[in-house]
Amino acid sequence: MTNGQPQYPTGLGTSDATTIRLLGHDLAEELMGQVGFGELAFWLAAQRRPNAGEVRLFETVLVALADHGFTPTAIAARLTLLSAPESVQGAMAAGLLGGGSRFLGVTEDTGRFLAEVIAEAGDAARAATDAEWDALARKALAERKAAKRLVPGLGHPVHKERDPRTAVIVRIAREEGAYGPHLALFEAMGRMAPEVLGRALPLNGAGVCGAALADLRLPPELLRGFALLARAAGLLGHLAEELRRPIAADIYHAVDRNAQYVPEDTL
Structure with missing residues (x-):
């Protein structure tokens, strides 16, 4: 005082x-x-x-996360605008509040997971070779498998073979000298997945974004915030499109008119 x-x-x-x-x-x-x-x-x-290279990688991540079409968060924003057309802020907030473990959260979850593995490895994660990263990834994947826990950032519901964002982010990180241990470990996870998990899984672009943000030395606990920052632009785009070419009423009517009452004791 x-x-x-x-x-x-x-x-x-x-x-x-x-x-x-x-x-x-x-x-x-x-x-x-x-x-x-x-x-x-x-x-x-x-x-x-940040230096110019860090800005380029950071903005690449923001572009990668800005919009993925009619996701639940975008639909929530549009329906909220339908319900409260005077409240753009409410519609934006509705979409952002839906950024959780299934949508947008993978960026944070992956960054945190990789940071934990690297921290636990200590000196073994410093200036590691590809073979050493592979060994570290193999161990981490095996531990997750034994615990019956999913590996954040591996696999994608739509991009079954490869996520088109992944190679671009990795390339730009290398070009700008921002490729670090988190991206190296995550790429090793992708290489080791067939051996440990029994199937090849693509590196989810949102997960690669988390690894890139972690390599930019941004706090793991803020990584979802950067995903939300990017998605805010996408949501604003959806609201602008909703004003020009509305579809929220059609979504509402489709659900409302096809709702089927099922007594609780029959569920």
Whole structure:
């Protein structure tokens, strides 16, 4: 406390009568028109300014996660706009609140899983060769299999053979010198899956996004937040399209008119 008043420290933004400061810089004079939104989002979360290569990989991840069509989150946003057309914020929030373990959560789950495996391996995960990554992946996969737990980021409900996003993210990470232990371990998981799990499973693009974000040294506990940041753009696109070419009423009517009452004791 200062002079008897409580203090609430922040290193993000502040303002006075004539200026706005963000991250220690003059917003109008030093940031606006000079810093892209992706760079700023990274900077705000990481509290360090990313270099150009990190920005390119980070924005590649955001693009990869922005929209996947009529997912439950997009449908929820459209139906909420139908119900409350005066509340764009409510529709956006409805879609974002649906970002969980089945949709969008795989980015965080994969990043956390890889970080835990690497932390447990300690020195064995430093400057490892492909063979050493394979051995580490084999061990982690076997442990998951024995515990009857799914491996985050392996497999995709639509892209059964390969997720088209995966190779692009890995390539850009390598080009920008941002390919690190999380991506190396995750690629090894894909190589070892047939041997340990008995079948080949593609690296889920959202999972690769989690590995790439972890290699950018972003906190594992924030990884879902970056997926939500990306999906916000997609949801806004769905709401804009809903205003131009509405389909939410058709979805509502299709469910409502085909609802079948089933007595509880027959379920």
